[in-house]
Amino acid sequence: MRILSILLLLPLAAFADELRLVEQFFGQEGINNKREVYAGEMLEHYLDKPTLGESLPKGIDVSLRLLEKNLQREIYAVLLSKDGRSQDWYIYLVNDQNKWKISAVRNLALPGIFFMALQEIQSKSNRTKEEEYQYQNMLLTLQLDSELKEFLHKNIDSLNVIAVQAKTSQEKATESAKHLNLNFVGYESSSGIVDINIGGILDNSVGYLFVPTGAEVPKMSDDNYIYIESVTGNWYVYKTT
Incomplete structure:
Protein backbone atom coordinates (compact mmCIF):
# COMPACT_ATOMS: atom_id res chain seq x y z
CA MET A 1 0.00 0.00 0.00
CA ARG A 2 1.22 3.48 -0.78
CA ILE A 3 2.16 5.92 1.93
CA LEU A 4 -0.78 7.37 3.84
CA SER A 5 -1.43 10.98 2.83
CA ILE A 6 -2.12 13.18 5.82
CA LEU A 7 -4.23 16.20 4.96
CA LEU A 8 -4.10 18.00 8.27
CA LEU A 9 -3.01 21.45 9.36
CA LEU A 10 -2.33 20.44 12.98
CA PRO A 11 0.99 19.11 14.27
CA LEU A 12 1.39 15.44 13.40
CA ALA A 13 2.92 14.63 16.77
CA ALA A 14 -0.41 15.44 18.43
CA PHE A 15 -2.06 12.64 16.45
CA ALA A 16 0.73 10.09 16.19
CA ASP A 17 -1.05 7.23 18.00
CA GLU A 18 -4.41 7.85 16.36
CA LEU A 19 -3.01 8.18 12.85
CA ARG A 20 -0.92 5.06 13.25
CA LEU A 21 -4.01 3.16 14.36
CA VAL A 22 -6.07 4.42 11.41
CA GLU A 23 -3.22 3.61 9.03
CA GLN A 24 -3.04 0.08 10.38
CA PHE A 25 -6.79 -0.43 9.97
CA PHE A 26 -6.66 0.59 6.32
CA GLY A 27 -3.29 -1.06 5.70
CA GLN A 28 -2.95 -4.51 4.16
CA GLU A 29 -1.09 -5.94 7.14
CA GLY A 30 -4.04 -5.23 9.40
CA ILE A 31 -4.07 -5.05 13.21
CA ASN A 32 -2.75 -7.84 15.39
CA ASN A 33 -3.80 -6.55 18.80
CA LYS A 34 -7.48 -5.87 18.03
CA ARG A 35 -8.60 -6.59 21.58
CA GLU A 36 -6.38 -3.77 22.82
CA VAL A 37 -7.38 -1.16 20.23
CA TYR A 38 -11.04 -1.97 19.52
CA ALA A 39 -13.99 -0.62 21.50
CA GLY A 40 -17.78 -0.72 21.29
CA GLU A 41 -19.22 -2.59 18.31
CA MET A 42 -15.74 -3.23 16.89
CA LEU A 43 -14.77 -5.10 20.04
CA GLU A 44 -18.10 -6.91 20.19
CA HIS A 45 -18.48 -7.96 16.56
CA TYR A 46 -15.18 -7.65 14.66
CA LEU A 47 -12.44 -9.21 16.76
CA ASP A 48 -12.32 -12.26 14.48
CA LYS A 49 -12.87 -10.30 11.25
CA PRO A 50 -10.16 -8.90 8.96
CA THR A 51 -9.69 -5.16 8.92
CA LEU A 52 -10.92 -3.23 5.91
CA GLY A 53 -7.38 -2.79 4.65
CA GLU A 54 -6.74 -6.53 4.62
CA SER A 55 -9.62 -6.99 2.17
CA LEU A 56 -8.57 -4.19 -0.19
CA PRO A 57 -6.66 -4.83 -3.43
CA LYS A 58 -3.03 -3.78 -3.64
CA GLY A 59 -2.10 -0.27 -4.69
CA ILE A 60 -4.92 1.56 -2.95
CA ASP A 61 -4.19 5.22 -2.18
CA VAL A 62 -5.41 6.19 1.28
CA SER A 63 -5.83 9.80 2.38
CA LEU A 64 -7.53 11.14 5.46
CA ARG A 65 -8.66 14.36 7.02
CA LEU A 66 -9.75 15.16 10.55
CA LEU A 67 -13.45 15.93 10.96
CA GLU A 68 -13.66 16.23 14.74
CA LYS A 69 -11.29 16.08 17.70
CA ASN A 70 -11.88 16.48 21.41
CA LEU A 71 -10.67 14.77 24.57
CA GLN A 72 -13.19 11.94 24.20
CA ARG A 73 -13.21 11.14 20.49
CA GLU A 74 -11.78 11.74 17.05
CA ILE A 75 -13.47 11.25 13.68
CA TYR A 76 -11.63 10.97 10.38
CA ALA A 77 -12.85 10.92 6.79
CA VAL A 78 -10.86 8.41 4.75
CA LEU A 79 -10.70 8.43 0.95
CA LEU A 80 -9.73 5.19 -0.79
CA SER A 81 -8.68 5.55 -4.43
CA LYS A 82 -7.38 3.35 -7.23
CA ASP A 83 -7.46 3.54 -11.03
CA GLY A 84 -9.70 6.59 -11.09
CA ARG A 85 -12.29 5.15 -8.70
CA SER A 86 -12.73 6.37 -5.12
CA GLN A 87 -14.84 5.74 -2.05
CA ASP A 88 -15.37 7.71 1.17
CA TRP A 89 -15.24 6.06 4.60
CA TYR A 90 -15.50 7.43 8.14
CA ILE A 91 -13.71 6.02 11.17
CA TYR A 92 -14.51 6.82 14.80
CA LEU A 93 -12.00 6.66 17.64
CA VAL A 94 -12.72 6.95 21.36
CA ASN A 95 -10.38 7.71 24.24
CA ASP A 96 -10.63 4.75 26.60
CA GLN A 97 -8.57 5.40 29.74
CA ASN A 98 -6.04 7.50 27.81
CA LYS A 99 -5.74 4.95 25.00
CA TRP A 100 -7.25 5.64 21.59
CA LYS A 101 -9.41 2.83 20.20
CA ILE A 102 -11.50 2.27 17.07
CA SER A 103 -15.19 2.14 17.95
CA ALA A 104 -16.88 2.13 14.51
CA VAL A 105 -16.30 2.44 10.77
CA ARG A 106 -18.96 3.68 8.35
CA ASN A 107 -19.70 4.61 4.76
CA LEU A 108 -22.90 5.44 2.90
CA ALA A 109 -24.58 2.02 2.95
CA LEU A 110 -26.97 1.93 0.01
CA PRO A 111 -28.76 -1.40 -0.57
Missing part, protein backbone atom coordinates in the same frame (compact mmCIF):
# COMPACT_ATOMS: atom_id res chain seq x y z
CA GLY A 112 -28.46 -3.48 -3.70
CA ILE A 113 -31.91 -2.40 -4.86
CA PHE A 114 -30.54 1.14 -5.30
CA PHE A 115 -27.85 -0.02 -7.70
CA MET A 116 -30.24 -2.36 -9.51
CA ALA A 117 -32.58 0.57 -10.12
CA LEU A 118 -29.66 2.73 -11.25
CA GLN A 119 -28.48 0.08 -13.69
CA GLU A 120 -31.98 -0.33 -15.10
CA ILE A 121 -32.58 3.37 -15.67
CA GLN A 122 -29.03 3.82 -16.99
CA SER A 123 -29.67 1.20 -19.67
CA LYS A 124 -32.61 3.13 -21.13
CA SER A 125 -31.73 5.04 -24.29
CA ASN A 126 -34.86 7.22 -24.15
CA ARG A 127 -35.62 8.28 -20.62
CA THR A 128 -38.72 10.22 -19.68
CA LYS A 129 -38.34 13.55 -17.89
CA GLU A 130 -39.06 11.88 -14.54
CA GLU A 131 -36.64 9.03 -15.29
CA GLU A 132 -33.90 11.50 -16.23
CA TYR A 133 -34.49 13.35 -12.96
CA GLN A 134 -34.26 10.08 -11.02
CA TYR A 135 -31.10 9.11 -12.89
CA GLN A 136 -29.34 12.42 -12.24
CA ASN A 137 -30.49 12.35 -8.61
CA MET A 138 -29.01 8.90 -8.08
CA LEU A 139 -25.72 9.91 -9.68
CA LEU A 140 -25.54 12.95 -7.41
CA THR A 141 -26.28 10.78 -4.37
CA LEU A 142 -23.21 8.67 -5.18
CA GLN A 143 -20.83 11.62 -5.51
CA LEU A 144 -17.71 11.81 -3.35
CA ASP A 145 -17.49 14.27 -0.46
CA SER A 146 -15.25 16.51 -2.55
CA GLU A 147 -17.74 16.48 -5.44
CA LEU A 148 -20.67 17.23 -3.15
CA LYS A 149 -18.80 20.23 -1.78
CA GLU A 150 -17.99 21.37 -5.30
CA PHE A 151 -21.67 21.06 -6.28
CA LEU A 152 -22.65 23.25 -3.33
CA HIS A 153 -20.13 25.93 -4.26
CA LYS A 154 -21.30 25.84 -7.88
CA ASN A 155 -24.98 26.19 -6.93
CA ILE A 156 -24.66 28.33 -3.80
CA ASP A 157 -26.90 31.13 -5.08
CA SER A 158 -29.74 28.73 -5.91
CA LEU A 159 -29.33 26.90 -2.62
CA ASN A 160 -29.47 30.18 -0.68
CA VAL A 161 -32.78 30.97 -2.40
CA ILE A 162 -34.09 27.50 -1.51
CA ALA A 163 -33.08 28.00 2.13
CA VAL A 164 -35.09 31.23 2.26
CA GLN A 165 -38.09 29.61 0.55
CA ALA A 166 -38.08 26.75 3.07
CA LYS A 167 -38.95 29.12 5.90
CA THR A 168 -42.35 29.86 4.37
CA SER A 169 -43.05 26.89 2.07
CA GLN A 170 -41.22 23.59 2.12
CA GLU A 171 -43.30 22.55 -0.89
CA LYS A 172 -42.10 25.50 -2.96
CA ALA A 173 -38.53 24.97 -1.77
CA THR A 174 -38.70 21.30 -2.76
CA GLU A 175 -40.00 22.26 -6.20
CA SER A 176 -36.99 24.56 -6.64
CA ALA A 177 -34.63 21.88 -5.34
CA LYS A 178 -35.85 19.37 -7.91
CA HIS A 179 -34.59 21.68 -10.66
CA LEU A 180 -31.12 20.89 -9.30
CA ASN A 181 -31.91 17.15 -9.22
CA LEU A 182 -32.24 17.24 -5.42
CA ASN A 183 -34.83 15.24 -3.49
CA PHE A 184 -36.75 17.32 -0.93
CA VAL A 185 -36.38 20.20 1.52
CA GLY A 186 -37.17 20.17 5.23
CA TYR A 187 -37.29 23.02 7.72
CA GLU A 188 -36.99 22.89 11.52
CA SER A 189 -38.74 25.96 12.87
CA SER A 190 -37.28 25.65 16.38
CA SER A 191 -33.66 25.88 15.16
CA GLY A 192 -34.10 27.41 11.72
CA ILE A 193 -32.07 24.58 10.17
CA VAL A 194 -32.88 23.82 6.54
CA ASP A 195 -32.27 20.25 5.35
CA ILE A 196 -31.86 19.92 1.59
CA ASN A 197 -31.90 16.19 1.00
CA ILE A 198 -30.03 15.07 -2.10
CA GLY A 199 -31.13 11.44 -2.08
CA GLY A 200 -30.64 7.92 -0.80
CA ILE A 201 -32.90 5.21 0.57
CA LEU A 202 -34.68 5.45 3.92
CA ASP A 203 -32.18 6.51 6.61
CA ASN A 204 -29.16 6.16 4.33
CA SER A 205 -29.14 9.62 2.82
CA VAL A 206 -26.98 12.49 1.61
CA GLY A 207 -27.72 16.19 1.74
CA TYR A 208 -26.91 19.73 2.74
CA LEU A 209 -27.73 21.60 5.93
CA PHE A 210 -28.13 25.35 6.26
CA VAL A 211 -27.47 26.09 9.93
CA PRO A 212 -28.30 29.67 10.96
CA THR A 213 -25.75 31.56 13.03
CA GLY A 214 -26.32 30.68 16.68
CA ALA A 215 -28.00 27.34 15.95
CA GLU A 216 -26.23 24.13 16.95
CA VAL A 217 -24.86 21.92 14.20
CA PRO A 218 -26.10 18.31 14.61
CA LYS A 219 -23.57 16.00 16.20
CA MET A 220 -21.83 13.32 14.21
CA SER A 221 -22.36 9.75 15.41
CA ASP A 222 -22.02 6.25 14.03
CA ASP A 223 -25.80 5.70 14.17
CA ASN A 224 -27.23 8.90 12.66
CA TYR A 225 -25.19 11.68 11.03
CA ILE A 226 -22.14 9.62 10.12
CA TYR A 227 -20.56 12.59 8.34
CA ILE A 228 -20.98 16.36 8.67
CA GLU A 229 -18.50 18.85 7.27
CA SER A 230 -18.53 22.63 6.94
CA VAL A 231 -18.37 23.76 3.33
CA THR A 232 -18.92 27.51 3.18
CA GLY A 233 -20.65 30.07 5.37
CA ASN A 234 -23.60 28.44 7.13
CA TRP A 235 -23.63 25.43 4.78
CA TYR A 236 -22.69 21.85 5.67
CA VAL A 237 -22.73 18.57 3.77
CA TYR A 238 -23.94 15.44 5.54
CA LYS A 239 -24.53 11.70 5.25
CA THR A 240 -26.72 9.57 7.50
CA THR A 241 -27.23 5.92 8.28
Whole structure:
Protein backbone atom coordinates (compact mmCIF):
# COMPACT_ATOMS: atom_id res chain seq x y z
CA MET A 1 0.00 0.00 0.00
CA ARG A 2 1.22 3.48 -0.78
CA ILE A 3 2.16 5.92 1.93
CA LEU A 4 -0.78 7.37 3.84
CA SER A 5 -1.43 10.98 2.83
CA ILE A 6 -2.12 13.18 5.82
CA LEU A 7 -4.23 16.20 4.96
CA LEU A 8 -4.10 18.00 8.27
CA LEU A 9 -3.01 21.45 9.36
CA LEU A 10 -2.33 20.44 12.98
CA PRO A 11 0.99 19.11 14.27
CA LEU A 12 1.39 15.44 13.40
CA ALA A 13 2.92 14.63 16.77
CA ALA A 14 -0.41 15.44 18.43
CA PHE A 15 -2.06 12.64 16.45
CA ALA A 16 0.73 10.09 16.19
CA ASP A 17 -1.05 7.23 18.00
CA GLU A 18 -4.41 7.85 16.36
CA LEU A 19 -3.01 8.18 12.85
CA ARG A 20 -0.92 5.06 13.25
CA LEU A 21 -4.01 3.16 14.36
CA VAL A 22 -6.07 4.42 11.41
CA GLU A 23 -3.22 3.61 9.03
CA GLN A 24 -3.04 0.08 10.38
CA PHE A 25 -6.79 -0.43 9.97
CA PHE A 26 -6.66 0.59 6.32
CA GLY A 27 -3.29 -1.06 5.70
CA GLN A 28 -2.95 -4.51 4.16
CA GLU A 29 -1.09 -5.94 7.14
CA GLY A 30 -4.04 -5.23 9.40
CA ILE A 31 -4.07 -5.05 13.21
CA ASN A 32 -2.75 -7.84 15.39
CA ASN A 33 -3.80 -6.55 18.80
CA LYS A 34 -7.48 -5.87 18.03
CA ARG A 35 -8.60 -6.59 21.58
CA GLU A 36 -6.38 -3.77 22.82
CA VAL A 37 -7.38 -1.16 20.23
CA TYR A 38 -11.04 -1.97 19.52
CA ALA A 39 -13.99 -0.62 21.50
CA GLY A 40 -17.78 -0.72 21.29
CA GLU A 41 -19.22 -2.59 18.31
CA MET A 42 -15.74 -3.23 16.89
CA LEU A 43 -14.77 -5.10 20.04
CA GLU A 44 -18.10 -6.91 20.19
CA HIS A 45 -18.48 -7.96 16.56
CA TYR A 46 -15.18 -7.65 14.66
CA LEU A 47 -12.44 -9.21 16.76
CA ASP A 48 -12.32 -12.26 14.48
CA LYS A 49 -12.87 -10.30 11.25
CA PRO A 50 -10.16 -8.90 8.96
CA THR A 51 -9.69 -5.16 8.92
CA LEU A 52 -10.92 -3.23 5.91
CA GLY A 53 -7.38 -2.79 4.65
CA GLU A 54 -6.74 -6.53 4.62
CA SER A 55 -9.62 -6.99 2.17
CA LEU A 56 -8.57 -4.19 -0.19
CA PRO A 57 -6.66 -4.83 -3.43
CA LYS A 58 -3.03 -3.78 -3.64
CA GLY A 59 -2.10 -0.27 -4.69
CA ILE A 60 -4.92 1.56 -2.95
CA ASP A 61 -4.19 5.22 -2.18
CA VAL A 62 -5.41 6.19 1.28
CA SER A 63 -5.83 9.80 2.38
CA LEU A 64 -7.53 11.14 5.46
CA ARG A 65 -8.66 14.36 7.02
CA LEU A 66 -9.75 15.16 10.55
CA LEU A 67 -13.45 15.93 10.96
CA GLU A 68 -13.66 16.23 14.74
CA LYS A 69 -11.29 16.08 17.70
CA ASN A 70 -11.88 16.48 21.41
CA LEU A 71 -10.67 14.77 24.57
CA GLN A 72 -13.19 11.94 24.20
CA ARG A 73 -13.21 11.14 20.49
CA GLU A 74 -11.78 11.74 17.05
CA ILE A 75 -13.47 11.25 13.68
CA TYR A 76 -11.63 10.97 10.38
CA ALA A 77 -12.85 10.92 6.79
CA VAL A 78 -10.86 8.41 4.75
CA LEU A 79 -10.70 8.43 0.95
CA LEU A 80 -9.73 5.19 -0.79
CA SER A 81 -8.68 5.55 -4.43
CA LYS A 82 -7.38 3.35 -7.23
CA ASP A 83 -7.46 3.54 -11.03
CA GLY A 84 -9.70 6.59 -11.09
CA ARG A 85 -12.29 5.15 -8.70
CA SER A 86 -12.73 6.37 -5.12
CA GLN A 87 -14.84 5.74 -2.05
CA ASP A 88 -15.37 7.71 1.17
CA TRP A 89 -15.24 6.06 4.60
CA TYR A 90 -15.50 7.43 8.14
CA ILE A 91 -13.71 6.02 11.17
CA TYR A 92 -14.51 6.82 14.80
CA LEU A 93 -12.00 6.66 17.64
CA VAL A 94 -12.72 6.95 21.36
CA ASN A 95 -10.38 7.71 24.24
CA ASP A 96 -10.63 4.75 26.60
CA GLN A 97 -8.57 5.40 29.74
CA ASN A 98 -6.04 7.50 27.81
CA LYS A 99 -5.74 4.95 25.00
CA TRP A 100 -7.25 5.64 21.59
CA LYS A 101 -9.41 2.83 20.20
CA ILE A 102 -11.50 2.27 17.07
CA SER A 103 -15.19 2.14 17.95
CA ALA A 104 -16.88 2.13 14.51
CA VAL A 105 -16.30 2.44 10.77
CA ARG A 106 -18.96 3.68 8.35
CA ASN A 107 -19.70 4.61 4.76
CA LEU A 108 -22.90 5.44 2.90
CA ALA A 109 -24.58 2.02 2.95
CA LEU A 110 -26.97 1.93 0.01
CA PRO A 111 -28.76 -1.40 -0.57
CA GLY A 112 -28.46 -3.48 -3.70
CA ILE A 113 -31.91 -2.40 -4.86
CA PHE A 114 -30.54 1.14 -5.30
CA PHE A 115 -27.85 -0.02 -7.70
CA MET A 116 -30.24 -2.36 -9.51
CA ALA A 117 -32.58 0.57 -10.12
CA LEU A 118 -29.66 2.73 -11.25
CA GLN A 119 -28.48 0.08 -13.69
CA GLU A 120 -31.98 -0.33 -15.10
CA ILE A 121 -32.58 3.37 -15.67
CA GLN A 122 -29.03 3.82 -16.99
CA SER A 123 -29.67 1.20 -19.67
CA LYS A 124 -32.61 3.13 -21.13
CA SER A 125 -31.73 5.04 -24.29
CA ASN A 126 -34.86 7.22 -24.15
CA ARG A 127 -35.62 8.28 -20.62
CA THR A 128 -38.72 10.22 -19.68
CA LYS A 129 -38.34 13.55 -17.89
CA GLU A 130 -39.06 11.88 -14.54
CA GLU A 131 -36.64 9.03 -15.29
CA GLU A 132 -33.90 11.50 -16.23
CA TYR A 133 -34.49 13.35 -12.96
CA GLN A 134 -34.26 10.08 -11.02
CA TYR A 135 -31.10 9.11 -12.89
CA GLN A 136 -29.34 12.42 -12.24
CA ASN A 137 -30.49 12.35 -8.61
CA MET A 138 -29.01 8.90 -8.08
CA LEU A 139 -25.72 9.91 -9.68
CA LEU A 140 -25.54 12.95 -7.41
CA THR A 141 -26.28 10.78 -4.37
CA LEU A 142 -23.21 8.67 -5.18
CA GLN A 143 -20.83 11.62 -5.51
CA LEU A 144 -17.71 11.81 -3.35
CA ASP A 145 -17.49 14.27 -0.46
CA SER A 146 -15.25 16.51 -2.55
CA GLU A 147 -17.74 16.48 -5.44
CA LEU A 148 -20.67 17.23 -3.15
CA LYS A 149 -18.80 20.23 -1.78
CA GLU A 150 -17.99 21.37 -5.30
CA PHE A 151 -21.67 21.06 -6.28
CA LEU A 152 -22.65 23.25 -3.33
CA HIS A 153 -20.13 25.93 -4.26
CA LYS A 154 -21.30 25.84 -7.88
CA ASN A 155 -24.98 26.19 -6.93
CA ILE A 156 -24.66 28.33 -3.80
CA ASP A 157 -26.90 31.13 -5.08
CA SER A 158 -29.74 28.73 -5.91
CA LEU A 159 -29.33 26.90 -2.62
CA ASN A 160 -29.47 30.18 -0.68
CA VAL A 161 -32.78 30.97 -2.40
CA ILE A 162 -34.09 27.50 -1.51
CA ALA A 163 -33.08 28.00 2.13
CA VAL A 164 -35.09 31.23 2.26
CA GLN A 165 -38.09 29.61 0.55
CA ALA A 166 -38.08 26.75 3.07
CA LYS A 167 -38.95 29.12 5.90
CA THR A 168 -42.35 29.86 4.37
CA SER A 169 -43.05 26.89 2.07
CA GLN A 170 -41.22 23.59 2.12
CA GLU A 171 -43.30 22.55 -0.89
CA LYS A 172 -42.10 25.50 -2.96
CA ALA A 173 -38.53 24.97 -1.77
CA THR A 174 -38.70 21.30 -2.76
CA GLU A 175 -40.00 22.26 -6.20
CA SER A 176 -36.99 24.56 -6.64
CA ALA A 177 -34.63 21.88 -5.34
CA LYS A 178 -35.85 19.37 -7.91
CA HIS A 179 -34.59 21.68 -10.66
CA LEU A 180 -31.12 20.89 -9.30
CA ASN A 181 -31.91 17.15 -9.22
CA LEU A 182 -32.24 17.24 -5.42
CA ASN A 183 -34.83 15.24 -3.49
CA PHE A 184 -36.75 17.32 -0.93
CA VAL A 185 -36.38 20.20 1.52
CA GLY A 186 -37.17 20.17 5.23
CA TYR A 187 -37.29 23.02 7.72
CA GLU A 188 -36.99 22.89 11.52
CA SER A 189 -38.74 25.96 12.87
CA SER A 190 -37.28 25.65 16.38
CA SER A 191 -33.66 25.88 15.16
CA GLY A 192 -34.10 27.41 11.72
CA ILE A 193 -32.07 24.58 10.17
CA VAL A 194 -32.88 23.82 6.54
CA ASP A 195 -32.27 20.25 5.35
CA ILE A 196 -31.86 19.92 1.59
CA ASN A 197 -31.90 16.19 1.00
CA ILE A 198 -30.03 15.07 -2.10
CA GLY A 199 -31.13 11.44 -2.08
CA GLY A 200 -30.64 7.92 -0.80
CA ILE A 201 -32.90 5.21 0.57
CA LEU A 202 -34.68 5.45 3.92
CA ASP A 203 -32.18 6.51 6.61
CA ASN A 204 -29.16 6.16 4.33
CA SER A 205 -29.14 9.62 2.82
CA VAL A 206 -26.98 12.49 1.61
CA GLY A 207 -27.72 16.19 1.74
CA TYR A 208 -26.91 19.73 2.74
CA LEU A 209 -27.73 21.60 5.93
CA PHE A 210 -28.13 25.35 6.26
CA VAL A 211 -27.47 26.09 9.93
CA PRO A 212 -28.30 29.67 10.96
CA THR A 213 -25.75 31.56 13.03
CA GLY A 214 -26.32 30.68 16.68
CA ALA A 215 -28.00 27.34 15.95
CA GLU A 216 -26.23 24.13 16.95
CA VAL A 217 -24.86 21.92 14.20
CA PRO A 218 -26.10 18.31 14.61
CA LYS A 219 -23.57 16.00 16.20
CA MET A 220 -21.83 13.32 14.21
CA SER A 221 -22.36 9.75 15.41
CA ASP A 222 -22.02 6.25 14.03
CA ASP A 223 -25.80 5.70 14.17
CA ASN A 224 -27.23 8.90 12.66
CA TYR A 225 -25.19 11.68 11.03
CA ILE A 226 -22.14 9.62 10.12
CA TYR A 227 -20.56 12.59 8.34
CA ILE A 228 -20.98 16.36 8.67
CA GLU A 229 -18.50 18.85 7.27
CA SER A 230 -18.53 22.63 6.94
CA VAL A 231 -18.37 23.76 3.33
CA THR A 232 -18.92 27.51 3.18
CA GLY A 233 -20.65 30.07 5.37
CA ASN A 234 -23.60 28.44 7.13
CA TRP A 235 -23.63 25.43 4.78
CA TYR A 236 -22.69 21.85 5.67
CA VAL A 237 -22.73 18.57 3.77
CA TYR A 238 -23.94 15.44 5.54
CA LYS A 239 -24.53 11.70 5.25
CA THR A 240 -26.72 9.57 7.50
CA THR A 241 -27.23 5.92 8.28
